[in-house]
Amino acid sequence: MAMDIAAIDWSAPDLKVKRCSRGSEIEVVFSIQQEVWQTSMAQRLEGELEIFRNHANRMSY
Numbered sequence: 001m002a003m004d005i006a007a008i009d010w011s012a013p014d015l016k017v018k019r020c021s022r023g024s025e026i027e028v029v030f031s032i033q034q035e036v037w038q039t040s041m042a043q044r045l046e047g048e049l050e051i052f053r054n055h056a057n058r059m060s061y
Contacts, residue, residue: 023049 005017020026030045051059 020052023052026052 018025020029026048027045030041030048034041048059
């Protein structure tokens with residue numbers, strides 16, 4: 001998901017946006033997505049982890 005967070009009128013004051021700095025944090029994100037969508041995210045996770053490991057400057061979470 002991508003969005004301009006500066007343009008959003010947040011109704012939840014305790015909402016936090018955090019950049020993932022470790023692969024394990026990306027795994028948590030994909031675990032949540034897997035629960036929400038009730039489908040395997042393993043292939044997408046592996047692709048994202050490869051980008052994170054080899055080209056972290058090209059992505060932001």
